[in-house]
Amino acid sequence: MGETKELKKKLTPARDCTTCEATAQMIDKARRDGVELVFDRAASMKPCPIGADSACCKHCSMGPCRLNAKDPYGKVGVCGATIDTIQARNFARMVASGAAAHTDHGMSILHLFGEVVKGHNKDYQIKDIQKLLQVAETLEIETDGREYNDIGLDIYEELMKTYTLVEGEFPFAKAVPEKTLETWRKQGIVPRGAMREIMEIMHRTHMGVDQDYENIVNQCSRTALSDGWGGSMVATEISDIMFGTPRPVMAEVNMGVLKEDHVNIIVHGHEPNLFESIMVSTSDATMVEAAKAAGAKGINLVGMCCSGAEMMSRHGVPHAGNFMSTEAVLVTGAVDAMAVDVQCIKQGLGKVADCYGTELFTTNPRCHIEGVKHIEFDEDNPMACTDEVVIKAISRFKSRKGDIQIPKNKNIGIHGFSKEYIGYMLGGTFRESYVPLNENIINGRIRGVAGVVGCTQPRTKQDYMHVELVKELIKNDVLVLQTGCSQIALAKAGLLIPEAAHLAGDGLAEVCETVGMPPILGLGSCVDNSRILTAASEMVRTGGLGHSIADLPAAGAAPEWMSEKAISIGHYFVASGVYTVFGTTFPITEGTKFHKHLFEELEEMGMGKWGFSNDPIEMAHMMIAHIDKKRKQLGIDKARERVLMDMADRQKLDVA
Numbered sequence: 001m002g003e004t005k006e007l008k009k010k011l012t013p014a015r016d017c018t019t020c021e022a023t024a025q026m027i028d029k030a031r032r033d034g035v036e037l038v039f040d041r042a043a044s045m046k047p048c049p050i051g052a053d054s055a056c057c058k059h060c061s062m063g064p065c066r067l068n069a070k071d072p073y074g075k076v077g078v079c080g081a082t083i084d085t086i087q088a089r090n091f092a093r094m095v096a097s098g099a100a101a102h103t104d105h106g107m108s109i110l111h112l113f114g115e116v117v118k119g120h121n122k123d124y125q126i127k128d129i130q131k132l133l134q135v136a137e138t139l140e141i142e143t144d145g146r147e148y149n150d151i152g153l154d155i156y157e158e159l160m161k162t163y164t165l166v167e168g169e170f171p172f173a174k175a176v177p178e179k180t181l182e183t184w185r186k187q188g189i190v191p192r193g194a195m196r197e198i199m200e201i202m203h204r205t206h207m208g209v210d211q212d213y214e215n216i217v218n219q220c221s222r223t224a225l226s227d228g229w230g231g232s233m234v235a236t237e238i239s240d241i242m243f244g245t246p247r248p249v250m251a252e253v254n255m256g257v258l259k260e261d262h263v264n265i266i267v268h269g270h271e272p273n274l275f276e277s278i279m280v281s282t283s284d285a286t287m288v289e290a291a292k293a294a295g296a297k298g299i300n301l302v303g304m305c306c307s308g309a310e311m312m313s314r315h316g317v318p319h320a321g322n323f324m325s326t327e328a329v330l331v332t333g334a335v336d337a338m339a340v341d342v343q344c345i346k347q348g349l350g351k352v353a354d355c356y357g358t359e360l361f362t363t364n365p366r367c368h369i370e371g372v373k374h375i376e377f378d379e380d381n382p383m384a385c386t387d388e389v390v391i392k393a394i395s396r397f398k399s400r401k402g403d404i405q406i407p408k409n410k411n412i413g414i415h416g417f418s419k420e421y422i423g424y425m426l427g428g429t430f431r432e433s434y435v436p437l438n439e440n441i442i443n444g445r446i447r448g449v450a451g452v453v454g455c456t457q458p459r460t461k462q463d464y465m466h467v468e469l470v471k472e473l474i475k476n477d478v479l480v481l482q483t484g485c486s487q488i489a490l491a492k493a494g495l496l497i498p499e500a501a502h503l504a505g506d507g508l509a510e511v512c513e514t515v516g517m518p519p520i521l522g523l524g525s526c527v528d529n530s531r532i533l534t535a536a537s538e539m540v541r542t543g544g545l546g547h548s549i550a551d552l553p554a555a556g557a558a559p560e561w562m563s564e565k566a567i568s569i570g571h572y573f574v575a576s577g578v579y580t581v582f583g584t585t586f587p588i589t590e591g592t593k594f595h596k597h598l599f600e601e602l603e604e605m606g607m608g609k610w611g612f613s614n615d616p617i618e619m620a621h622m623m624i625a626h627i628d629k630k631r632k633q634l635g636i637d638k639a640r641e642r643v644l645m646d647m648a649d650r651q652k653l654d655v656a
């Protein structure tokens with residue numbers, strides 16, 4: 001067990017670390033067991049104040065140079081770099097890293113799809129023909145009378161340009177609303193291939209290259225767009241083709257999904273192929289028999305973080321919790337094996353898994369962890385890896401030592417919404433249509449739409465900002481779309497159900513009750529933020545709400561973000577035209593030209609802009625004020641006033 005004596009003085013009470021009761025119980029247990037978790041490491045690791053303001057540069061060995069955020073223009077780096085250059089370069093490298101993570105994920109899914117349509121890989125198939133045809137149509141690929149595999153091959157070849165295109169416009173430019181694309185063309189930010197954009201950011205942020213913050217931010221926009229409308233969109237669309245476009249499905253969330261009398265296996269990470277294959281292994285009759293022979297009632301497969309969110313959306317697989325709970329869940333002692341692939345995998349998992357005897361495996365060649373056993377997942381022979389994980393889990397079940405304590409908390413919710421399903425749900429089963437959504441926005445029942453996404457992290461109370469922000473938004477008639485760890489936070493709070501409409505304002509509640517939908521729609525993992533982009537594009541195309549994404553009464557937020565991927569996501573929303581508010585922390589020095597550029601000037605250039613708040617209610621009202629500003633610009637603010645008067649009048653009548 002870990003040594004925590006020194007830490008004891010500084011420990012934050014469990015219920016100040018998190019609003020998730022299950023996680024709090026496990027923090028308490030870990031402390032009793034002498035095991036250190038991320039919350040404790042955060043308490044003993046004060047963030048570097050210079051780094052927090054993005055006021056340091058370590059891009060060459062003449063430094064590292066530290067500037068003073070309190071007097072940002074008081075000095076420059078050894079090479080003469082100003083605070084604006086330094087911040088812009090730091091920000092750009094975060095965008096590059098985040099975009100690289102999503103695009104590399106998308107590229108590996110696309111590679112697998114290529115192998116499938118070429119007939120080289122028989123372990124995976126095209127499952128969703130409708131989606132295949134829809135993607136072909138977007139890319140203007142001929143479909144009439146052609147074999148599905150041939151269409152697929154054309155899609156594969158065209159979408160590969162998302163990564164490799166050296167000159168010209170990337171393939172999904174065809175999916176972007178015309179006026180939004182026009183803005184990008186005017187600003188020179190239509191992406192080429194992501195590899196080119198990321199390479200160029202790394203070049204331009206090298207010592208002695210781009211030293212104009214506005215020019216650097218332009219390349220940030222181009223690179224971030226190659227993530228959102230490129231790598232991430234490819235990941236979502238191709239995963240839908242191979243594994244099926246999600247439709248609403250009931251799923252259970254939180255640590256109570258673990259079962260003491262079952263072999264519990266958790267998959268945590270981001271790429272769906274590992275998870276899809278382990279589902280085959282865990283339902284294999286021989287494996288189930290082996291588990292029973294070991295004394296278990298069966299095998300319980302559970303997800304965490306984003307691959308968990310994706311599998312929950314597609315198949316209703318139970319989900320044990322978000323990023324801040326991945327170590328805590330091991331403290332239950334009930335996890336027999338955890339298999340991880342890429343992204344958001346804490347190195348600290350290794351030590352906690354050791355303490356509780358959980359078999360922890362890395363599976364992806366890009367993500368090994370020192371001291372953790374690696375079982376490589378090979379898409380050409382996927383079962384070799386996933387069967388071994390299951391066998392190891394069964395044998396750990398047989399030799400379980402130590403006490404098991406599973407928190408009882410679990411909530412049922414509805415997940416698996418998609419751009420397509422929102423259309424069916426509101427427009428009818430036979431023909432998807434966004435007309436009813438737009439009409440309800442125009443008549444003011446729905447005030448606007450917000451995307452609330454992103455991580456949880458230990459510098460703020462886990463889940464608190466997500467839940468309070470979303471509650472305030474729906475209370476004010478804002479329909480909320482969610483992905484990633486944020487979606488899990490709201491699911492754990494029990495709000496991803498149609499009955500949550502009672503917390504919504506009268507207008508939104510009326511729409512939800514008529515349709516039978518929740519006021520909060522879960523769309524899946526972080527790459528599925530691309531579903532928010534396609535839904536926004538559909539709203540623009542449907543008409544009545546302006547001509548570009550920047551015209552929509554919409555806003556975005558990531559109140560507890562922590563990863564570089566979140567910065568890339570935030571910036572592609574901003575570049576797409578969305579006002580995007582982050583919370584907890586933001587790597588920037590206030591009162592600088594760079595700050596003004598991100599937080600004000602980008603909007604004047606026809607895009608969205610960044611915002612920041614540490615208070616969820618204030619954050620909600622910043623977003624609502626922006627939504628109202630857009631309603632006014634669209635000339636639909638009066639409709640809402642009338643609707644509100646009607647509702648108020650009706651309420652008065654009801655009371656009388």
Ligand code: XCC
Nearest residue numbers: 306323344455484485526
């Ligand atoms: Fe990671 Fe994707 Fe953030 Fe959660 S939301 S902490 S990035 S798992 Ni994607």
